[in-house]
Amino acid sequence: MRAALDAPRTTAPVLLSEDVRDATLDPGEAPMPAAVLVAVTDRRAPGLILTRRTDTLRRHAGQVAFPGGRIDPDDDGPIGAALREAREEIGLDPAAVEIVGPADRYRTVTGFEVTPVIGVIPPDLAFTPEPGEVAAVFEVPLDFVLDPVNHVESSAQWQGVERRYYEINWGGHRIWGATAAMLVNLSRRLDWPAMAAA
Structure with missing residues (x-):
């Protein structure tokens, strides 16, 4: 996957850079740096580890992340942040993660600039969700979430602004917002249709 991220392309991918900004945030305010772990399972048909956040969180309650x-x-x-957070949230031992590298940063509606960190993990690990933050941990097929056919563009009114976003629906899970946008970017960066056909 590292080679695919670094491979030269004939055209630059069109990447998503940010959500619509929260109207309560100062437009000149510097974004808060954050990181997420894009944990890919090392199996013949790789999967991707995602969580569903608890319904009691102040922001992004109940969302897939x-x-x-x-x-x-x-x-x-x-x-370091992605590995620490994955240990705290789902009990993933950092020693079990083979880091591939960072992907394209994405700025969220809540004022975070998120760096996705791609890592490969052994299949079928037992996770321990932190009950105050994580309601569930599940694995989705990597080829499904990276296939542009499954990237549905939607829109909704939010704080008087039409917000356009992507969503990916799999197995009863609605993956949308910043998480879906980062997956769309990864798909475009990898030129997934061509890579999957190779």
Whole structure:
């Protein structure tokens, strides 16, 4: 996957850069750095580990997300933050993750600039969700979530602004917003239709 991320392309991919900004945030305010772990399972048909956030969280309650959060001063950059957050949220041992590298950053509606960190993990690990943050941990087929056919563009009115976003529906799970946008970017960066056909 690292080679695919670095491979030269004849045309640059069109990437998504940010959600519509929250009207309560200062437009000049610097975004808060954050990182998420894009954990790909090392199996013949790779999967992707996602979480469903608890319904009691102040922001993004009940939504599907990658394990992750803000980058703390003690973290070793985005990779350190992604590994720490994955340990805290789902009990993933950092030693079990083979880091591939960072992907394209994405700015969220809530003022975070998120660096997705791609890593490969063994299949069928037992996860321990942190009950205050994570309601469920599940695996989706990587080829499904990266296939542009499954990237549905939708829109909704939010704070008086039409917000356009992508969503990916799999197995009763609605993956949308920033998580879907990062998957769309990864698909475009990898030129997934061509890569999947190779």
